[in-house]
Amino acid sequence: METVVGIEDNDDGKFEDSGLDRSSSALSSPKQISNPIVYKLVRVEGDGRLVPATDDEVMEVGDFLEYENSEMHVVADTGQSLECISIERSSSGKLRLECSEGSTEADLGKLNAKLQYIEQILQKVKEEEKQRISCGSPVHSHVNVDSQCSADKCLVMDGKVQSETPYQEIPSIASSLNYTHSNQSGSMDQCSRPSEGVIESGSSASAVHSNLKPDLSMSDGEICLDKLSIRELHELFKVTFGRETTVKDKQWLKRRIAMSLTNSCDVSATTFVIKDNKIVKKFVEESSGNMNVASLISSENMTEEEDINFKDLSAVNACGIDDNQVVSEIRLRNQNTEYGLDDVTNQTEQRAAKRIRRPTKRYIEELSENESREHNPRLPISYKTMELGHVSSTSHVRPARNTFSEVRTCGTRFDSLGGSDVEIPCVSWIRRSRPRKDMASLMKFHPAATSETAKLSNKLIEHSSDALGEIPDKVFKPRMPAKFHQPSSSEPEKEKQSPVIGTIEPRQELRPKRADPPGHTSDDNIVTVPTAKGGMRRKHHRAWTLVEVIKLVEGVSRCGAGRWSEIKRLSFASYSYRTSVDLKDKWRNLLKASFAMTPAPADEGINSRKHGTAPIPEKILLRVRELAEMNSQVPPNISSNKVAAGAGSVHEDRSGYL
DNA sequence: TTTAGGG
DNA sequence: CCCTAAA
Known part of the structure; x- marks a missing residue:
């Protein structure tokens, strides 16, 4: 070395x-x-x-x-x-x-x-x-x-x-x-x-x-x-x-x-x-x-x-x-x-x-930024350490560069193991509760971030997230934006309101070759949607995993639909990217899906596999409907006739989720 | 701040 | 998902 x-x-x-x-x-x-x-x-x-x-x-x-x-x-x-x-x-x-x-x-x-x-x-x-x-x-x-x-x-x-x-x-x-x-x-x-x-x-x-x-x-x-x-x-x-x-x-x-x-x-x-x-x-x-x-x-x-x-x-x-x-x-x-x-x-x-x-805060943020951008949560630290050692030992002339990229990647984060929820005292840029104001600037350098790639990333992310259990980042969620200011004049006008623009962008320019691993947690999966006003609004998309859905159903069954904040606190504490509003929305979708599915489950299941997304298992949908009925959330238009069919299988499922 | 609902 | 009104 x-x-x-x-x-x-x-x-x-x-x-x-x-x-x-x-x-x-x-x-x-x-x-x-x-x-x-x-x-x-x-x-x-x-x-x-x-x-x-x-x-x-x-x-x-x-x-x-x-x-x-x-x-x-x-x-x-x-x-x-x-x-x-x-x-x-x-x-x-x-x-x-x-x-x-x-x-x-x-x-x-x-x-x-x-x-x-x-x-x-x-x-x-x-x-x-x-x-x-x-x-x-x-x-x-x-x-x-x-x-x-x-x-x-x-x-x-x-x-x-x-x-x-x-x-x-x-x-x-x-x-x-x-x-x-x-x-x-x-x-x-x-x-x-x-x-x-x-x-x-x-x-x-x-x-x-x-x-x-x-x-x-x-x-x-x-x-x-x-x-x-x-x-x-x-x-x-x-x-x-x-x-x-x-x-x-x-x-x-x-x-x-x-x-x-x-x-x-x-x-x-x-x-x-x-x-x-x-x-x-x-x-x-x-x-x-x-x-x-x-x-x-x-x-x-x-x-x-x-x-x-x-x-x-x-x-x-x-x-x-x-x-x-x-x-x-x-x-x-x-x-x-x-x-x-x-x-x-x-x-x-x-x-x-x-x-x-x-470390100073700025220091932490630098680290964390890199971490979130380059850290693959599934990669064990030991592996990274060895990798670093290897790199360092083989390259003499440019240690700075190597250490720069590799050093950051390794360390500073000790992820949860075995899916257990471990709050890690490390910084993370997983920040999703609210859209960043500087996303547009980010997108400027990722024009190819189409929804397709986003989806692909999502899938991979979900995979890793599930394997990890939860991504413990809530501690750092309210972190301040990074302190670097990119003097870039190419910022979109809209971003002027936000003084924190360009915080990530410099890094990307500094390390353009570093392929973003799909294991990112937050900052990609963003699709810009043109709004009526001509502005662009960023849209995070993170596909719901089955685990999340199950957790949601579980939470609803425990706390009741509508108590999203509580559910979020109890079941999604470590899913920082799922806000209570997200839970509510998802539940709404689940509700809709559950009542739409029942008439022709098989057919619906097949048709819903448009984007390669695995359909929500019928059991879960049935459970959703049961909960909906319990909470009188049944959509008025569908309620009467489907309930009977659903109720029959509900009991069977109840054991599973209750 | 949370919830509900529209988009 | 985002946005917003209402509580």
């Missing part, structure tokens, strides 16, 4: 606040297929959790990813050498960090490269800082930090420097950290093997520093995040993630930065030390006495955990489910490791970690 890696960072959970954040990541090069690397697009939540990216997010960065891919330099694809890290500045002025993913050493190389890069930034910042101080506008914290960290590594980033480094650079770093060698998936430790590569990276790092300020040298090989001020942490954060943060929580910042540096998603919030180009977790609470873990945890251990986490992410993400369950599972993992390693030292952070991200 190869996908894209990136880190999308979000403090406040909003996507809109940062176009920068959305761009992310590098793409594994096709040339490296022999040694594939698993990239996963994830979003780093404000509390540090990694949330599987939605396909929308993937798609939004898709262009960039492809662009990135095209520009990606494959330094070495031998898969064995580790001498391939390069930080280069492209013509556009972007810093780019690249390295080959050939071997395990390459992992360390990446880390080293990143550290070097950070050091470079640090140098710049330091210089600027000094200048600024000399100019009489000193920032006290920086001054302090300078003195404080003179012995250690102080990372001070300046916004100016940061501004020079476009966001694209950040994903490179991020992606260089978030990776897993799929060919070595069995082994946990891929991120940094301390034994190898350290020397080399150290040398290079020192080389970098030799030209620069002495107080920033990495001679002791340590970057102590603890000693950085919040401001410096902010700067480092900016360098690391490519954006600013307003978080004042030092622990949080450290944790985030360390996470980025170590490619770990469960970095303890205590102390981080980058030593000899290894990120080392250091626990300051040693003295507290309740620490049962080693005061120093080597990066090996960390990467191990981290890799586990990433495996989880990947596995979970294979289904592309943005499911709270999944998210919480991941979070649980993180928390477990966190708590296992670390004391709860920072309440705010812990709270943040505990907070469960819920």
Whole structure:
């Protein structure tokens, strides 16, 4: 499975606040297929959790990813050498960090490269800082930090420097950290093997520093995040993630930065030390006495955990489910490791970690829209998941597209099983109680949606619906229309009154090739009927299934004809597309049919099979008539003479339906 | 909001 | 099925 890696960072959970954040990541090069690397697009939540990216997010960065891919330099694809890290500045002025993913050493190389890069930034910042101080506008914290960290590594980033480094650079770093060698998936430790590569990276790092300020040298090989001020942490954060943060929580910042540096998603919030180009977790609470873990945890251990986490992410993400369950599972993992390693030292952070991200409404709607359009209810999720995995594993170059279409399809919906009514907490666009106002726009793109195809769809839908029992969508029935607005000017005039037009249309244009499975529940089966006023009114058509009819008869027998609302509530609770009015209408039709049938049942039955619709069994019609007579609903014109014939067989049937 | 009835 | 009046 190869996908894209990136880190999308979000403090406040909003996507809109940062176009920068959305761009992310590098793409594994096709040339490296022999040694594939698993990239996963994830979003780093404000509390540090990694949330599987939605396909929308993937798609939004898709262009960039492809662009990135095209520009990606494959330094070495031998898969064995580790001498391939390069930080280069492209013509556009972007810093780019690249390295080959050939071997395990390459992992360390990446880390080293990143550290070097950070050091470079640090140098710049330091210089600027000094200048600024000399100019009489000193920032006290920086001054302090300078003195404080003179012995250690102080990372001070300046916004100016940061501004020079476009966001694209950040994903490179991020992606260089978030990776897993799929060919070595069995082994946990891929991120940094301390034994190898350290020397080399150290040398290079020192080389970098030799030209620069002495107080920033990495001679002791340590970057102590603890000693950085919040401001410096902010700067480092900016360098690391490519954006600013307003978080004042030092622990949080450290944790985030360390996470980025170590490619770990469960970095303890205590102390981080980058030593000899290894990120080392250091626990300051040693003295507290309740620490049962080693005061120093080597990066090996960390990467191990981290890799586990990433495996989880990947596995979970294979289904592309943005499911709270999944998210919480991941979070649980993180928390477990966190708590296992670390004391709860920072309440705010812990709270943040505990907070469960819920998809925004817009997000839900996007998902649901796709879901309703593409989801075949009968398809088990497991199958889809496998399908997705398959697709992803076979297509390297266009993961965004694949994930986009497939990811959506799978997941987010756990349909009822075995016909039992299961209210699913997932969104669904099954919305039918009232006609959409934007149907006309939809029809514009489905001019071929004739009644024939609609009927065919209906049959299939009914089939699946019956097999499923009910389609549990009533929960989401009153949902608001989608928030996307298609600026299309081609909307029919009539639709102007409705501001929600074009909500589905964009999707269709985006995915025109995706054949609509006949398993749709709602939005097709619509026939436009010209009205006298010249307008077009949409007409939903959903053939009544035998099951529904039986339920209706049952309901009438229980509640009595006329109490449609109650029947709807009792027997059609999960048939959101059947309103009480529908029940009433259908009952009326049944009534008519039942009394029309009786005189010549056989003949009528044959003649009524016009559209391939199975005729309503005589038993049911008889039952209908019985109920009608009980309720004095017998049509006046037919009542007298037919009753006798019907009454005879009614008793027989009664057992069946009463 | 539900029901009944016309189209 | 949709629409609407009436309750």
